[in-house]
Amino acid sequence: VIRETEGRVLPEEFAVNAATYAGEIPRRIRSEVYEFKSMECYPAIVISGNPTFESAGRETPPAIQEGLNAVDMPGDEILHMLYASMLGDVFAWDCTQFSNIVNYILPIEADMDRAISSGSARVFDLHTEDAFHIDAGSYLGLFCIRNEERGATIISYVGDVDLSDRGFEKLWNDSFLIRPNVAHRTSGSGDYRSILFGARESPYIRANFNIIDGCARDTESMDALTRLYERLYDVRQEIVLGSGDVIYLDNFRTLHGRDVYRPIYGGSGRWLKRLYISGDIRLSRSQRSAANARIIHVPE
């Protein structure tokens, strides 16, 4: 139906139009997704058993590809975007993955030892996606095409940590530099911000534990951050996505990462498709070329 109506289904356009079709998703699924969104008491929502459509017969690409925004979307990406449109507006950054709206997560041999999504030999440690930016997405979606290696996504939910201890008080102060992951070609804002924000009884969190050296203003703040990491580590869960599973993480309440795994190279390696989802796309209007544009320009 979507292909008949839309003709070519291109990522930037469909990111805007998907919501008009999402009302046709079965109510059972919609109500679960909206409960996840409104209650803010779950780390993530998983929808399993999705078809992987054309991607099932495709090899995992050897590298991140340029120009995907000009290519007709396969069915799995259409479905991913339909689900995502129930949570917010899908967008991309121009400082990573060539501005592709649909990002690829796949193993690259040359990146093996790097703490980035294409690495494998080292833990890609807990982080909020794009916490360096004030318009970090509210949610993050990962649709699994294949994962024969059973590489695990790690998640830690801030709701599982008791933050009432006075030692965590410092985390509410604007005393921390939150730097971008190395996959982003930008240095971040350089502004000091708090790690915890929002409501005291159910805080939001933003952090990147891949890059924490020297990121706190003083030693007490650094100690609080280290203790937070230990608590988050204690409550971490491993999720092994299988073919056709899609997970939407609450990026304000859940940190994620990727465990060490042994990748298969040469076409059948782990392949996830990532979508960034904004809860308030208007926040980034000054960095997008038009109201309905979905690529955020980040200064280098």
Ligand SMILES: O=C(O)CCC(=O)C(=O)O
């Ligand atoms: O590979 C994974 O499971 C997660 C990687 C990651 O952190 C991301 O996609 O942002």
Ligand SMILES: [Fe+2]
């Ligand atoms: Fe990530």
